Amino acid sequence: MRCTIKDLFIYPIKSTRGIRLDHSNVQECGLAFDRHFVVTDSSGKFITGRSKAKMVLITTELSTIGIRLNAPGMNTLTLSYLSFSNDYHPVKVWQDELKGQHCSADADTWLSEYLGTDCRLYYFGPNSVRHVANTAHPVSFADGYPLLLLSRASLQDLNRRCPDLVSMQQFRPNIVVEGCAAFAEDSWHKIRIGDVEFLVSKPCSRCIFTTVDPNSATRHQLKEPLATLSEYRRGNDGQIYFGQNIIPLNSGHIKVDDEVEVLAVQATMF
Structure with missing residues (x-):
């Protein structure tokens, strides 16, 4: 099956509601x-x-x-x-x-x-400077990496296990892809979307923020989806991982329905 972009999101102010886009320019910092x-x-x-x-x-x-x-x-x-x-x-x-x-x-x-x-x-003005840890890659006010990628299949897998429905918005991705198997993104090392290549750098560790309902701002009393994710997405370091942090290797333009081409793969921690 062909893997493509399903949704694109930006969050102009960190932690505020995302904006869904049909297309976006990709810059060094995301x-x-x-x-x-x-x-x-x-x-x-x-x-x-x-x-x-x-x-x-x-x-x-x-x-x-x-x-x-x-x-x-x-x-x-x-x-x-x-x-x-x-x-x-x-x-x-x-x-x-x-x-x-x-x-x-x-x-x-x-x-x-x-x-x-x-x-x-x-x-993040003209005189603001920040880099991804231990690299020369720029990043703005994101937690640590320029972009977050997550597949619909991974979310669907979670919702089959979780007692309450979880929305994609709770994970605040930039790029949502469809047409791949659940957690296929874990094995990707380098991908191309449109004219932009990305390094799939590191699985994204998840925190209590994922338990906040994006429509009501209430926290889940049973700490879902973290409680369910902890049963099968916990790394050896004790962190819970869901989605992949990615770094653009060049500038360009991407849009919804663009194909995701896997250029290189890597071993996974799960």
């Missing part, structure tokens, strides 16, 4: 505008849906001049790129420290009111 914004506390430490589940209810709209934010109970916030501050401040994403471009006091106030804590909004 899909265009994916996780180019991050919310932090007053010290610059990143804030995500792991601690603030309400973030999944923030929706974003991109335009050529800026970004628009909406959330339940909040007025629309419109930000222009030209109005962003010229100030760069330290931002910490996991163990990485980098400089983020401060967006505006209005953005800080809006996010602080919605999330109920002192917040800052930063942009």
Whole structure:
């Protein structure tokens, strides 16, 4: 069976609701505008849906001049790129420290009111620099890798085992593929989509964020799907893995229905 792209998603602000796309430019640090914004506390430490589940209810709209934010109970916030501050401040994403471009006091106030804590909004600006660990590959505010790939068959396999239905959105992939066997992506080492080649770098370890319902921002009381995944997707290091982190090896353009060509394979941990 032919393996193709089923869906493409970007998440302009880390941990907010994704935007489904028909096509996207692939840049060194991933899909265009994916996780180019991050919310932090007053010290610059990143804030995500792991601690603030309400973030999944923030929706974003991109335009050529800026970004628009909406959330339940909040007025629309419109930000222009030209109005962003010229100030760069330290931002910490996991163990990485980098400089983020401060967006505006209005953005800080809006996010602080919605999330109920002192917040800052930063942009991955021209002077922001970050790399995938132990490599020269750039990455923006994503957890650690430019893109996440997951197959529909893998999700279907999970839903056959899990007592409650799990949505693809709970795993926040960038590229969803169909037409392959469940967990076929575990064995891929190098793939080509359109005119872009990708290194399949590392399985993606999953956390409590996957238990947040993307439509209600509530956490599953029995910690699903992590509880089910732990029964058959736990590595020797104790981490639970689902999906693959991938790194683009060149720039280009990809779109829904593009074929996924497997160029090289590798041994799997499962």
